[in-house]
Amino acid sequence: MSVVVTRIERADTRVIAGLALAGVATVHEAQGRTGLMQSGLRPIYGGARIAGSAVTVLMPPGDNWMMHVAIEQLREGDLLVAATTSPCEDGYFGDLLATSAKARGCRGLIIDAGVRDVRDLTAMGFPVWSRAIHAQGTVKETLGSVNVPVVCGGALVHPGDVVIADDDGVCVVPRVTAATVLEKATEREAREAEKRERLAAGELGLDIYGMRERLAQKGLTYL
Amino acid sequence: MSVVVTRIERADTRVIAGLALAGVATVHEAQGRTGLMQSGLRPIYGGARIAGSAVTVLMPPGDNWMMHVAIEQLREGDLLVAATTSPCEDGYFGDLLATSAKARGCRGLIIDAGVRDVRDLTAMGFPVWSRAIHAQGTVKETLGSVNVPVVCGGALVHPGDVVIADDDGVCVVPRVTAATVLEKATEREAREAEKRERLAAGELGLDIYGMRERLAQKGLTYL
Amino acid sequence: MSVVVTRIERADTRVIAGLALAGVATVHEAQGRTGLMQSGLRPIYGGARIAGSAVTVLMPPGDNWMMHVAIEQLREGDLLVAATTSPCEDGYFGDLLATSAKARGCRGLIIDAGVRDVRDLTAMGFPVWSRAIHAQGTVKETLGSVNVPVVCGGALVHPGDVVIADDDGVCVVPRVTAATVLEKATEREAREAEKRERLAAGELGLDIYGMRERLAQKGLTYL
């Protein structure tokens, strides 16, 4: 059955902003190394770091009809998260859809498939993380669903989850734990700042983390 | 049999220039979604958008001898389109060959294999779309052919076909239909410009394209 | 058995500097087309060209504990060369480890696995060639070895070998032949400079290299 869920809950905007600032690697660690998408999803241009509430869309291979349906569900601060029912690298999304999504306040696209018009998307500053860049066109014949749980890049995404994306990849944080994860991420960053300083001064991780004894116990031998 | 076809017909230079301007995604759509190469062929640097007449070369794995033969067949405005008889990602082409090709007016290289010296090629502004970047050297022992039809990146290319390449990939337009395709591409761009404006103003594709009724007929359910 | 070899021999620093200048493609040719790593190892940012003495580290999948052990063995001018005992694309290395490695004079990392914090690494100017970019975290539970011979990117690397890396990939030169290879690389560059000039002037490789006769003997036919 093809459905569009029109009401989804979103996380607090300040929490989302905080998670964007922390970035993918830190957030992924802060929530116990879960929620990371596969490394095959890469940004079409470098340097972007965003977070937003997931509006999800599930589409058949080679058919981007539901993109238009999904865009209507987007609000300011959302991210579009697109999955397909079987692997496909067609160009589901280009500059027209990006123009429309942006007009509704969408911050970017995460898609387990292909995109096109990447020169225009780059010029627009509309960031995309995709499996492929491919000009291959799609049809508009078969329904899918909007705002249902999807598996995207190997990670489970529920509508309204917070999705963080940067040059390191894409990470999903369940809406209900987003505030707690942000807290842990912030603590982690504080701890790391101090470590970074000591490491920059030439101190060794072996000493800072007190690893030498345990390494010796495990049997590490210096020759 | 190894042959070099020395006379090939080329498309009108104004048509080629027009297709370059339209870009890969638009041209691919304009000719009925055919002629697109696989997404695995990527540009060695971003931002280039070119079109030219295909001079084709077919080579054995790990052997770039025919590159030298092909370069002699290049004229101002041509693109070199290179395929191999079995998959190979060796570096068939580097800065010396690029210097030679450029001296003959070649606009770039499309190769279903590897290239090297990409720093130099980038500095020269000689664009390449390739399957891989690899310094691996090749030998000069076995013949191939020049200006025969080749399958490159999964697409059939005849010598003299127009090849368009940009950040979205590579598309082949048969020489005889190039003018017609350009016409359709231009129309398409005009239509898109108008749509882009409406979408930017917040109008939805669902309404612009009148999709709502057909979606309902197919059974799309809003919850 | 897990060992750390603390004393390794390194090549002459002037030889290393010369090899960096020559770059991967030239060095690879100069040593008879050996030592090149697979094309799957790509730089996290473009434009870097470095060479250094290899400090090697072998780690289990998903476990970067030995990174900390390896960093202690680094000296000014070294490159860290990391391999895993089975294929893994987890993010073994990020900005904290880079800070520590840099503080010890390390020039960069070659890793047959994943890295993360690539935005920070880029900002730091710490170049990495890796199989993947992935935020996926690792544990610190299982030993590996430091400064043992490793197979990285399909190439055999002994500790103290000279490793050259640039946009074309990564090449390994055995320490004992490094000076000879540099000599050949320099000669090669001189020869190429002259060729480049002639090619730029429009002369053909077919004539410069005297290929026409041999092509005809092999049966190449012009139509």
Add this chain to the structure above:
Amino acid sequence: MSVVVTRIERADTRVIAGLALAGVATVHEAQGRTGLMQSGLRPIYGGARIAGSAVTVLMPPGDNWMMHVAIEQLREGDLLVAATTSPCEDGYFGDLLATSAKARGCRGLIIDAGVRDVRDLTAMGFPVWSRAIHAQGTVKETLGSVNVPVVCGGALVHPGDVVIADDDGVCVVPRVTAATVLEKATEREAREAEKRERLAAGELGLDIYGMRERLAQKGLTYL
């Protein structure tokens, strides 16, 4: 947090038996083309067709410790469904674990990673669907979880879901809808039996399914 959920609900054994009989392709169709794992998970030997209740296990890369924990949770008629926190093709499972799983009534293993001892597993008649066959050993150092929801082969699996596997791949049916899906699968098989007979007699799908008119409307042209 690493947890073992010891109580899971399972589907009716007659429903499970019925789904096994129907096979993956039919079940996948019967539940609306959802729940299918990626084609990369292949059986280690041909001809097996099984179904069972999923006992899930989530493990770190290169670490199969939780396999031992999961086996204790297996009951007669279960299938072990194993996922990893990042992609890994190590041999997580071999003949000793299979002996233990079999002793507890386990019908087979679905694993998004590697297995080994496949000759023994084949001789034992213990079927496995895996991403890879690899003798690579694993460690027992890091916790994971048992009977939590996992993404395996791109499909979401909850503990107690019915998993069907045969030469066509692996399909997951949520426990609560299993009986309904079986009903639809049975109906589908009945319909197909009749179609098969007519097709075998030479009647065309074009006529049986009444496709000719719609094809013509869409513009199909016979030359």
Add this chain to the structure above:
Amino acid sequence: MSVVVTRIERADTRVIAGLALAGVATVHEAQGRTGLMQSGLRPIYGGARIAGSAVTVLMPPGDNWMMHVAIEQLREGDLLVAATTSPCEDGYFGDLLATSAKARGCRGLIIDAGVRDVRDLTAMGFPVWSRAIHAQGTVKETLGSVNVPVVCGGALVHPGDVVIADDDGVCVVPRVTAATVLEKATEREAREAEKRERLAAGELGLDIYGMRERLAQKGLTYL
């Protein structure tokens, strides 16, 4: 434009039978090492060796509608050769379509995509060479074409070409040269039979083919 070409020319049935007997490796050599499909197309079961006239079908990703159209064009002794407009591994073909194709005299399927019901296909003795085995269903919404030239597995196939398939892969022989290729294949086999005998008796290829002198001239050194 979507077309069905209803009249195609086929090669002589005795020539086709002869090419089947010769097998893929011999035929591929006999026609100058051209026409071979990529190694990624594998038989769903071992031991089959067939040849037939190609009826081609080009389909969109995830849509097998044109399969039904193509089957009507099949005659006794044909092979169905299926390509898609963009890469897709969905299960385009199963036991119902095979029943229908077989009823029309079709000898097998070559498909640059996925198939399903492989257990039934194997039981029926209907051989398939495919890119993937996947139960994933397809829709019937979008047209394609039948009996147009297609690129399948990287090889160009015209309708009526002779296609040979066995455990070594799939090879295409243009219809017009099929008789000549068969002649060369037969000669090749005769020559090989004599070589095989001498090699089995312990004679070396180095001597039979007189390679020693040329190896020495090239600089091969025995240590």
Add this chain to the structure above:
Amino acid sequence: MSVVVTRIERADTRVIAGLALAGVATVHEAQGRTGLMQSGLRPIYGGARIAGSAVTVLMPPGDNWMMHVAIEQLREGDLLVAATTSPCEDGYFGDLLATSAKARGCRGLIIDAGVRDVRDLTAMGFPVWSRAIHAQGTVKETLGSVNVPVVCGGALVHPGDVVIADDDGVCVVPRVTAATVLEKATEREAREAEKRERLAAGELGLDIYGMRERLAQKGLTYL
């Protein structure tokens, strides 16, 4: 430089026989989880389990000339281990070469590339582990080397090393440690036999290996 090393040392034949009996998974464990080739090298038919002394051959892509040179170096009980200087899946080896190799006592082939004539090789009972099955022909133009160290399937192989291959993959044991490794493999098998019996009787690995306490200490929680 292209060389053929004509004298290599081989391991004791009884040790080799013992290692064959133990199989890849056991041997790999017995030597500390080293020496395993990548999982991409698969047997062309199931059920073979062999071991032999490595005669190595290194060849350019698409060129199998050195195969003939290597065959002369084979003795009773050897295995041919073939690598290429860059990735290639051409069919380097078929039934004629197998006939010749078998006549010299060769037990099988391990090749990091493609093979062909697999139906004949299977009929002959000549086992091959390869990266691909591909009929693609090769040339005989460029030298390589025989009996030099090679990296094959990611593992370093020295001439005379013992190579074990079965359905689980391929493992390399350095000649000098072969006897010790066999000893450990035998011990391991004895231990496993006892474990297998207890597991078959329903005892749990958790208890046999005493894992419960350590799991609890690490924080495993049963719900």
